[in-house]
Amino acid sequence: MTTLLNILWLGLKEIRSLASDLVMIMFVIYAFTMAIYVQATGTSSEVNNASIAFVDEDGSALSKELFNAFYPPRFQVPEAITASEVEDAMDKGRFIFVVAIPNRFESDLRAGRHPDIQVNIDATAMQQAGIGANYIKNIINQRIATFLKRTDEMVREPVNLVVRMLFNPNGESAWFKSVVAIINQVTLLTIVLCGAAVIREREHGTLEHLLVMPLTAFEIAIAKVWANGLVILIATGASLFLIVQMALKVPFNGSVILWFVGVVLYLFFTTALGIFLGTSSRSMAQFALLIILVVVVLQLLSGGSTPVESQPQWLQYITFFLPSRHFVSFSQVIIYRGGGIRAVWPNFLMVGAIGLGFFVYSLVLFRKSIAVTK
Numbered sequence: 001m002t003t004l005l006n007i008l009w010l011g012l013k014e015i016r017s018l019a020s021d022l023v024m025i026m027f028v029i030y031a032f033t034m035a036i037y038v039q040a041t042g043t044s045s046e047v048n049n050a051s052i053a054f055v056d057e058d059g060s061a062l063s064k065e066l067f068n069a070f071y072p073p074r075f076q077v078p079e080a081i082t083a084s085e086v087e088d089a090m091d092k093g094r095f096i097f098v099v100a101i102p103n104r105f106e107s108d109l110r111a112g113r114h115p116d117i118q119v120n121i122d123a124t125a126m127q128q129a130g131i132g133a134n135y136i137k138n139i140i141n142q143r144i145a146t147f148l149k150r151t152d153e154m155v156r157e158p159v160n161l162v163v164r165m166l167f168n169p170n171g172e173s174a175w176f177k178s179v180v181a182i183i184n185q186v187t188l189l190t191i192v193l194c195g196a197a198v199i200r201e202r203e204h205g206t207l208e209h210l211l212v213m214p215l216t217a218f219e220i221a222i223a224k225v226w227a228n229g230l231v232i233l234i235a236t237g238a239s240l241f242l243i244v245q246m247a248l249k250v251p252f253n254g255s256v257i258l259w260f261v262g263v264v265l266y267l268f269f270t271t272a273l274g275i276f277l278g279t280s281s282r283s284m285a286q287f288a289l290l291i292i293l294v295v296v297v298l299q300l301l302s303g304g305s306t307p308v309e310s311q312p313q314w315l316q317y318i319t320f321f322l323p324s325r326h327f328v329s330f331s332q333v334i335i336y337r338g339g340g341i342r343a344v345w346p347n348f349l350m351v352g353a354i355g356l357g358f359f360v361y362s363l364v365l366f367r368k369s370i371a372v373t374k
Contacts, residue, residue, distance in 0.1 A: 010223030194274025
């Protein structure tokens with residue numbers, strides 16, 4: 001009973017200490033509101049408002065129809081330029097795409113000579129360049145086929161391909177990026193809060209005050225875990241409902257309670273990691289450098305930025321032991337696919353087991369550091 005009371009009061013002390021740090025409070029609020037909204041909506045993997053120009057050396061009815069086939073919101077209104085302007089315009093970044101239609105294009109097409117259309121692409125805009133090239137190819141082929149048939153009626157294909165996009169029917173990248181942003185912020189902020197709390201205790205001399213009290217290393221560490229974990233859990237819940245669901249209109253298909261159970265398990269790991277980094281660091285500057293190394297690895301290899309299946313096979317075996325990978329996995333299963341406990345219990349088990357092991361190791365290291373301080 002005494003141990004539980006000590007953990008409670010120490011945790012409340014952590015919360016009061018955090019509440020008095022206005023900069024950290026503003027950082028947490030920003031990270032779970034504007035940062036998530038900007039990350040979800042600021043970039044897009046779809047072609048949107050892409051600049052395009054045409055070099056029309058044919059001047060035929062078909063070339064004019066191809067010119068008018070591109071319009072917002074996928075593309076900007078096309079501009080007509082000459083062949084001598086292409087190189088300078090591409091060098092200055094005026095256009096991502098420049099379509100060159102050669103002379104006698106329509107005549108050669110009707111004669112069955114299979115003329116070429118050149119598409120110049122500014123590949124520095126990597127995402128739009130790759131996807132936009134396919135858009136241009138499909139639009140041009142469709143317009144040419146329609147023009148040659150002199151009708152808008154589609155030719156009946158031998159196979160009727162029916163495409164169903166599950167879990168994100170409109171292909172909106174904000175639906176995926178918003179949840180990944182929350183996962184990244186949970187990882188970053190939990191480590192920062194716990195590690196900074198340990199270093200702050202050491203720099204302000206309050207750790208020495210705790211050492212003269214009848215407290216154990218376990219009580220001090222577990223108090224930091226529940227206090228900082230609770231702050232992040234509340235911020236995560238507010239961000240999920242206010243930003244993801246209300247502002248971005250992302251549907252939550254699964255159980256909210258089940259997902260938060262997984263979040264609690266993951267917080268157990270990240271708080272332990274924060275204590276470990278805070279104990280290992282001798283200053284806040286050193287702690288900041290360690291965060292860059294650790295958090296970047298956790299985020300890049302989690303499967304949130306690129307699918308795990310796209311990574312090398314040997315790297316996939318390593319990432320299996322990263323809780324961040326399992327966090328992303330069960331979040332996608334619960335939020336998008338509406339999966340239950342049967343679908344995510346292996347991920348829960350891995351996150352819990354790794355978190356427990358890391359907490360024990362961090363506790364041993366924290367106890368040694370206290371012994372040295374004494």
